[in-house]
Amino acid sequence: MVRLSVDGAIGPQAPWLRHGSSVGGFTLVELVMVIALAGLVAVMISAVLMRPMQGFVDQSRRAELVDLAATALNRMARDVRLAVPNSVRVSADGNAVEMLLIQTSKTNPDFSGAARYRPNRTSSETLKFADSGAGSCDSTVAGGACNVVELLAPGFDPSGAQWMVVYNIGSLSGSNPVAGANVWASANPGVITPTGTTFSATGGASGVTQIALDLPGAAGEFDFAFESPQRRVYFAESVVGYRCEGDHLVRYSYGDLLAVVPSSPPTGSNPRVLANSVRGCTFLYQPGTTVRAGLLSMVLELNQDGEALRLLQQVHVDNAP
Numbered sequence: 001m002v003r004l005s006v007d008g009a010i011g012p013q014a015p016w017l018r019h020g021s022s023v024g025g026f027t028l029v030e031l032v033m034v035i036a037l038a039g040l041v042a043v044m045i046s047a048v049l050m051r052p053m054q055g056f057v058d059q060s061r062r063a064e065l066v067d068l069a070a071t072a073l074n075r076m077a078r079d080v081r082l083a084v085p086n087s088v089r090v091s092a093d094g095n096a097v098e099m100l101l102i103q104t105s106k107t108n109p110d111f112s113g114a115a116r117y118r119p120n121r122t123s124s125e126t127l128k129f130a131d132s133g134a135g136s137c138d139s140t141v142a143g144g145a146c147n148v149v150e151l152l153a154p155g156f157d158p159s160g161a162q163w164m165v166v167y168n169i170g171s172l173s174g175s176n177p178v179a180g181a182n183v184w185a186s187a188n189p190g191v192i193t194p195t196g197t198t199f200s201a202t203g204g205a206s207g208v209t210q211i212a213l214d215l216p217g218a219a220g221e222f223d224f225a226f227e228s229p230q231r232r233v234y235f236a237e238s239v240v241g242y243r244c245e246g247d248h249l250v251r252y253s254y255g256d257l258l259a260v261v262p263s264s265p266p267t268g269s270n271p272r273v274l275a276n277s278v279r280g281c282t283f284l285y286q287p288g289t290t291v292r293a294g295l296l297s298m299v300l301e302l303n304q305d306g307e308a309l310r311l312l313q314q315v316h317v318d319n320a321p
Contacts, residue, residue, distance in 0.1 A: 141210065
């Protein structure tokens with residue numbers, strides 16, 4: 001019988017299985033020490049990184065609030081610049097602002113509802129309208145129509161307009177609008193046509209658009225109180241307002257001329273949330289004079305997860321009627 005004996009061969013004589021050999025590994029004490037040290041290192045790292053991470057979270061939340069507030073303020077500023085001159089007004093508590101928005105064409109978004117007009121009576125520089133028959137009112141309009149005004153704006157589109165405004169000087173008696181001299185207090189003669197008047201384009205010569213007025217009521221007559229030195233006329237489509245309600249800033253619109261800013265969005269005004277997390281808002285309006293423009297100051301305060309933000313924006317209002 002031949003017996004093979006080779007070092008490293010598999011069998012009871014293998015080196016790693018010989019009596020007294022040691023096998024590599026971790027003891028329980030070593031494992032516990034490693035876990036403890038790893039936990040200590042993790043705590044140290046988290047302590048070092050906690051402030052930068054918290055700063056990043058705070059900065060992100062602050063940036064979000066700034067973007068939310070700036071977007072809301074810019075939207076309000078845009079509407080203020082598109083408002084009929086001298087129509088911006090603020091509620092008594094300073095919590096809301098309203099304005100009469102100039103009409104925009106549904107077919108041409110770049111179209112503005114403002115134009116220049118020609119006087120429509122031979123005996124007056126102010127605009128006058130009546131439902132009487134053509135040729136019976138000293139009309140200067142081609143065809144002699146008594147309810148038509150000629151605008152120096154070819155292709156003028158009055159669709160969507162609810163009111164026509166000429167030389168709104170925005171007169172106030174204390175805090176109350178003066179009837180016949182302010183769009184918020186309609187009268188006849190006045191600076192704004194009665195609610196319910198409809199407008200339609202009836203053509204006209206080259207470079208001119210004829211706008212016919214269908215006046216409400218049995219009398220069917222309306223005279224503008226003043227002539228515009230620059231012959232400016234505006235067509236308005238709605239009253240637009242902004243108000244803080246609870247923790248929201250809402251935008252709403254309606255089709256009535258109210259003497260004062262309502263205490264809440266009127267029924268049917270379709271208020272829409274423009275910003276949330278609102279803690280408060282303040283509006284302050286300083287009407288313009290003959291030597292300076294009006295100034296609307298808007299303050300919006302937001303609060304989210306303990307982060308408070310207060311933004312102020314001022315808008316110069318060109319009130320030349």
